[in-house]
Amino acid sequence: MRNWKYIVSLSFLICLIFTLPNFAKAENEQKEKFNAGEVILEHILDSYEWHIFTWKGHEVSIYLPCIVFNEGKCYTFSSRNFRENEFYKTVNKTNSEELVFTIPHEGDYKGKIVIVNADGTQKRPFDISITKNVLALFISCALIIILFYLVTKAYQKRGEKAPKGLQSLFEMLIVYVRDDIARKAINEKSVDKYLPYLITVFFFIFINNLLGLIPIFPFGANITGNIATTATLALFTFFITNLFGNKEYYKDIFNTPGVPWFLKFPLPLMPIIETVGCFTKPFVLAVRLFANITAGHIVVLGFISSIFIVAQISVAGGVGMSVFSLILAIFVDCIELLVAYIQAYVFTLLSALYFGMASKEEK
Amino acid sequence: MELISPDFGYIFWMTLAFAIVFFFIAKFAFPVIGKALKNREQKITEALEQAERTHEEMKNLQAKNEELLKKAKEEREEMLNEAKISSDQIIEEAKEKAKQEANRIMESAKESIGNEYKAAMTDIKNQIANISIKVAEKILEKELSKDEAQMEYIDKIIKETEEKMGDEKVR
Numbered sequence: 288m289r290n291w292k293y294i295v296s297l298s299f300l301i302c303l304i305f306t307l308p309n310f311a312k313a314e315n316e317q318k319e320k321f322n323a324g325e326v327i328l329e330h331i332l333d334s335y336e337w338h339i340f341t342w343k344g345h346e347v348s349i350y351l352p353c354i355v356f357n358e359g360k361c362y363t364f365s366s367r368n369f370r371e372n373e374f375y376k377t378v379n380k381t382n383s384e385e386l387v388f389t390i391p392h393e394g395d396y397k398g399k400i401v402i403v404n405a406d407g408t409q410k411r412p413f414d415i416s417i418t419k420n421v422l423a424l425f426i427s428c429a430l431i432i433i434l435f436y437l438v439t440k441a442y443q444k445r446g447e448k449a450p451k452g453l454q455s456l457f458e459m460l461i462v463y464v465r466d467d468i469a470r471k472a473i474n475e476k477s478v479d480k481y482l483p484y485l486i487t488v489f490f491f492i493f494i495n496n497l498l499g500l501i502p503i504f505p506f507g508a509n510i511t512g513n514i515a516t517t518a519t520l521a522l523f524t525f526f527i528t529n530l531f532g533n534k535e536y537y538k539d540i541f542n543t544p545g546v547p548w549f550l551k552f553p554l555p556l557m558p559i560i561e562t563v564g565c566f567t568k569p570f571v572l573a574v575r576l577f578a579n580i581t582a583g584h585i586v587v588l589g590f591i592s593s594i595f596i597v598a599q600i601s602v603a604g605g606v607g608m609s610v611f612s613l614i615l616a617i618f619v620d621c622i623e624l625l626v627a628y629i630q631a632y633v634f635t636l637l638s639a640l641y642f643g644m645a646s647k648e649e650k
Numbered sequence: 651m652e653l654i655s656p657d658f659g660y661i662f663w664m665t666l667a668f669a670i671v672f673f674f675i676a677k678f679a680f681p682v683i684g685k686a687l688k689n690r691e692q693k694i695t696e697a698l699e700q701a702e703r704t705h706e707e708m709k710n711l712q713a714k715n716e717e718l719l720k721k722a723k724e725e726r727e728e729m730l731n732e733a734k735i736s737s738d739q740i741i742e743e744a745k746e747k748a749k750q751e752a753n754r755i756m757e758s759a760k761e762s763i764g765n766e767y768k769a770a771m772t773d774i775k776n777q778i779a780n781i782s783i784k785v786a787e788k789i790l791e792k793e794l795s796k797d798e799a800q801m802e803y804i805d806k807i808i809k810e811t812e813e814k815m816g817d818e819k820v821r
Contacts, residue, residue, distance in 0.1 A: 332652055333660065354659075397652060415659040428667045435679040442686040447693050461683060482684070483676035491671060515656035519664040523672075581653070 321599055323592035327585055331509050332398065333420045335366035335390065339504045349504075351422060353400055356413035357386065364388075366416075374403070423508030424516075427495050435490075464489050464635060472639035477531075477646035481639070484527060488520060489635040496580060496627030500620060511630070512580035514573065521569035524638045529565065532645035539644075540565065572637055579630050583623040590616040781811045 337349040350367035360379060368375040368388075375388040387403040394409065400416065401409040417425075434453070441454035450458045469478050469485050495516075498506040510516055538544070540561040542551065550557045590612045598605025785807050789800075 328653070333657065399652075399657075413658070415662050417663075418657075418660065420660060421663045424664060424667050428671050431671055432674050435675055439679045439682045442682050447686065447690045458683075458687070462687065465687075479684075483680045484672065486680060487668075487672045487675045490675075491668065513656075513660065514654050515660040516664055518656050519661050519668060523668065577654075 321592075321595045323589065323596055326592060327588040330588055331512060331581055331584055333418045333513065334398065335369065335400070335416060335418055337419045337422060337504065337508075349422075351417045351419065353388075353416040354414070355388070355400055355416065357402060362386070362388075420508050420510055420513055420516075423498070423505065423510055424495075426505050427498050427510060428491075430498075431490055431494055434494075460489070460493075461486055468632070468636050468639050472636070472643040473646060474643070474648050476648070477642075480531070481527070481642045481646075484523070485635050485639055485642075488524070488638060489631050492520070492576065492634055493627060493631035496631060497624070499580065499584070500623055500627065509581070509584055511576060512584055514577045517573040517577040520576070520634070521573035524572060524641060525566075525569035528568075528638075528641045528645045531642075533647070535647050536645045539647075568637075568641055572634060576630050576634055579626055583619065583626055586619050587616050587623065590619065777815070781814065785811055 335351055335353060337351060339347045339349065341347065348370075350365050350370065353362075353364050353366050355362045360381070362377055364375060364377065369390050373389055377386050377388070378384070379386055388400055389403055390400055391397055391409060396409055396411055399411060400414055401411050403409055434457070438454050438457045441451070445451065445454070449455075464486050465482060468489075469482050473481055492511055495510045499509055499511060501507055541558050543557045543561060546557050594605055594609045594612045597608040785804075788807050789804055
């Protein structure tokens with residue numbers, strides 16, 4: 288079930304060369320009834336193993352390490368344990384108590400490692416496992432660092448000469464973030480302070496958005512379409528905004544100028560609204576990025592799924608549908624490329640605007 | 651539900667990874683890139699300013715050259731004019747001089763002719779007087795012999811004298 292995205296991406300090329308029986312074959316291998324919603328969610332959500340493809344009925348996956356803390360003790364084991372058995376049993380060495388880990392298929396903790404207590408109740412431990420998204424995150428961060436390292440080296444080597452290759456691509460984007468985002472939103476004095484963060488955020492989101500569109504290992508994990516990623520980025524923006532906010536900024540919040548006194552006293556209506564605004568701003572940032580990227584992935588997956596839904600009814604219909612769906616999926620993928628840039632831009636721009644508000648100069 | 655509930659473990663790794671990336675870019679990459687960009691921008695600005703200045707200088711130089719050329723042309727014209735005027739003057743003067751010389755020569759020629767004439771007349775007068783005296787002498791010599799012969803003789807003398815005179819005139 289998990290493999291079909293990769294089968295599709297392969298078939299994507301093959302179908303153009305050898306017509307389309309591959310799809311029908313892949314479809315025939317699916318013994319259970321095809322559930323599009325489940326499949327799509329599986330691809331958008333995180334998992335403890337990274338499924339790469341299925342070869343002659345064998346699943347080829349990377350089993351990632353699980354790191355779990357329970358009552359101050361750290362347990363590490365491979366997620367392969369859950370592939371072979373439903374439960375993974377281990378013994379707490381201090382009190383020789385047996386701990387049972389499992390990944391439930393339903394309930395509140397669906398798809399997450401839980402500890403099964405003796406009475407059958409489930410308890411979620413503190414879980415910092417290297418999941419698929421975490422590994423993908425590490426890979427993309429390493430990629431970003433390598434790219435920036437190469438670009439930095441290029442700058443050191445070429446000095447003040449015109450940029451070349453990768454350097455010119457990065458320069459275009461860096462200069463864009465600097466001139467059209469940061470310098471327009473933030474005043475001259477404080478712009479240098481915020482610029483490294485804005486550049487980091489822009490490239491982090493942009494590169495991860497792009498990598499999310501590549502369906503082949505080691506990319507294709509849904510990093511920026513994960514609410515935890517966007518929430519973390521938004522929290523960074525939130526903390527930077529509020530920690531580096533100047534007097535003027537806090538005066539605007541707690542004693543908003545140009546507002547009648549009865550909105551501030553006895554009931555501090557405006558301060559409350561402004562304070563809530565401080566929190567809603569990053570919240571909106573997080574939700575916007577998450578929703579945009581997830582929606583894009585869902586739409587692409589939906590078009591691909593429609594091939595299999597139709598193919599369940601008739602193989603010929605599936606073949607016909609695949610042409611139609613692929614065209615639409617390619618179209619949406621192209622839009623996603625655009626969205627990848629736009630969302631990176633919007634997140635960076637709004638962050639810059641908040642920083643600009645927080646470092647406003649006194650009139 | 652899982653879709654919109656952030657997983658804490660992931661947030662932990664995300665914070666760590668993002669912080670590392672941020673640290674790398676803020677501490678190592680951006681200072682170099684930012685400085686290089688700033689330097690290049692400054693260099694370009696300077697180069698543009700320099701070009702502007704050079705352009706201005708060129709313009710000034712050209713204007714100067716043009717002015718110089720114009721001046722030279724004017725000078726040449728003036729010189730030519732002057733030369734023409736002076737040459738005309740010289741010719742005029744030469745003509746005038748030639749005329750004067752010619753006049754002077756004519757004058758002197760006239761004068762000398764007049765003088766010659768006068769001299770000739772005086773000579774003639776003297777001759778006539780001499781001849782007359784000689785005739786008178788001759789007449790006086792042959793006097794008294796015969797009237798007729800006398801007359802004949804006078805005629806002869808006169809003729810002779812006339813011939814002499816004629817000869818002299820011819821000469």
